[in-house]
Amino acid sequence: xxxxxxxxxxxxxxxxxxxxxxxxxxxxxxxxxxxxxxxxxxxxxxxxxxxxxxxxxxxxxxxxxxxxxxxxxxxxxxxxxxxxxxxxxxxxxxxxxxxxxxxxxxxxxxxxxxxxxxxxxxxxxxxxxxxxxxxxxxxxxxxxxxxxxxxxxxxxxxxxxxxxxxxxxxxxxxxxxxxxxxxxxxxxxxxx
Amino acid sequence: xxxxxxxxxxxxxxxxxxxxxxxxxxxxxxxxxxxxxxxxxxxxxxxxxxxxxxxxxxxxxxxxxxxxxxxxxxxxxxxxxxxxxxxxxxxxxxxxxxxxxxxxxxxxxxxxxxxxxxxxxxxxxxxxxxxxxxxxxxxxxxxxxxxxxxxxxxxxxxxxxxxxxxxxxxxxxxxxxxxxxxxxxxxxxxxx
Numbered sequence: 093x094x095x096x097x098x099x100x101x102x103x104x105x106x107x108x109x110x111x112x113x114x115x116x117x118x119x120x121x122x123x124x125x126x127x128x129x130x131x132x133x134x135x136x137x138x139x140x141x142x143x144x145x146x147x148x149x150x151x152x153x154x155x156x157x158x159x160x161x162x163x164x165x166x167x168x169x170x171x172x173x174x175x176x177x178x179x180x181x182x183x184x185x186x187x188x189x190x191x192x193x194x195x196x197x198x199x200x201x202x203x204x205x206x207x208x209x210x211x212x213x214x215x216x217x218x219x220x221x222x223x224x225x226x227x228x229x230x231x232x233x234x235x236x237x238x239x240x241x242x243x244x245x246x247x248x249x250x251x252x253x254x255x256x257x258x259x260x261x262x263x264x265x266x267x268x269x270x271x272x273x274x275x276x277x278x279x280x281x282x283x284x
Numbered sequence: 285x286x287x288x289x290x291x292x293x294x295x296x297x298x299x300x301x302x303x304x305x306x307x308x309x310x311x312x313x314x315x316x317x318x319x320x321x322x323x324x325x326x327x328x329x330x331x332x333x334x335x336x337x338x339x340x341x342x343x344x345x346x347x348x349x350x351x352x353x354x355x356x357x358x359x360x361x362x363x364x365x366x367x368x369x370x371x372x373x374x375x376x377x378x379x380x381x382x383x384x385x386x387x388x389x390x391x392x393x394x395x396x397x398x399x400x401x402x403x404x405x406x407x408x409x410x411x412x413x414x415x416x417x418x419x420x421x422x423x424x425x426x427x428x429x430x431x432x433x434x435x436x437x438x439x440x441x442x443x444x445x446x447x448x449x450x451x452x453x454x455x456x457x458x459x460x461x462x463x464x465x466x467x468x469x470x471x472x473x474x475x476x
Contacts, residue, residue, distance in 0.1 A: 138339075146332060152462050255340055
């Protein structure tokens with residue numbers, strides 16, 4: 093039986109980036125499906141205040157992400173402008189062609205959490221899109237479409253209905269595993 | 285150089301229990317100092333809503349604690365009456381004789397998170413105290429004293445001043461490590 097590991101992410105989450113890096117080094121036998129959601133929207137639906145908005149939690153998160161990255165030898169740099177709004181690039185996930193989706197995810201995650209770039213700056217975003225062979229004009233056109241906006245909204249609502257309340261979240265066998273620390277636990281489902 | 289691992293805890297926290305169990309199996313060369321705080325007070329000082337009061341987070345916490353306990357082979361049982369108020373037994377930590385403090389900690393943690401007991405029930409608490417050779421009358425007398433109340437308050441304020449915002453928290457070399465998952469990271473300080 094094929095087991096699919098679902099990975100709920102938002103580029104805004106540094107822990108989602110660390111999880112993404114871990115996923116990249118999994119054996120190819122583990123099929124991972126990327127599930128974009130809007131973290132802010134999910135938090136609103138559940139009445140959660142993100143750690144980004146609690147001083148001591150934010151401070152701890154910066155330190156903690158650096159520690160995890162160091163332990164796993166990931167190239168990680170806290171984004172000076174965190175929390176940069178990820179709405180456009182999350183909508184973009186639904187608009188870009190499936191052939192470039194993987195590269196799009198890598199490029200946007202790296203831009204935010206490795207290269208310390210301002211992904212809300214149009215000029216920077218245009219360069220990143222060109223790196224992915226995505227036509228910027230078409231990109232900016234498409235992410236304004238109601239259908240694309242609705243897709244992200246629906247995906248977020250669906251995740252919330254499943255009981256998901258944060259990112260990164262892994263889902264396998266209808267079980268929820270929250271936090272990059274729990275990838276290992278989710279993978280245990282393959283052997284159970 | 286002796287390094288002291290500080291462990292900030294409240295009996296109310298299931299993750300503090302799991303951390304306590306991990307600490308119990310550390311080599312004796314690692315000196316751990318138990319630092320009682322009132323988790324609710326700490327959350328109030330920082331404006332944090334505990335996961336116990338967010339439906340999806342609570343559900344996840346129950347599942348997650350069971351998973352961690354299973355992985356580490358700890359005897360763990362979610363307390364049916366969570367969140368049982370731990371104020372009296374936290375104050376008690378300051379009132380009991382130093383010779384019985386270790387046993388007191390073990391007994392109260394086990395009562396809450398292994399034996400599924402209602403530690404707010406006076407009859408049950410009396411039995412637990414007797415197990416620790418603590419005189420119940422004296423215990424109930426002392427925890428009402430202003431000095432004891434103030435000690436817990438001060439300990440909580442002091443922790444907050446240090447930047448601590450949750451439990452369990454480990455502190456070593458003036459660095460904060462939040463969550464039972466981070467004991468391993470805190471211990472890395474011994475080798476650095």
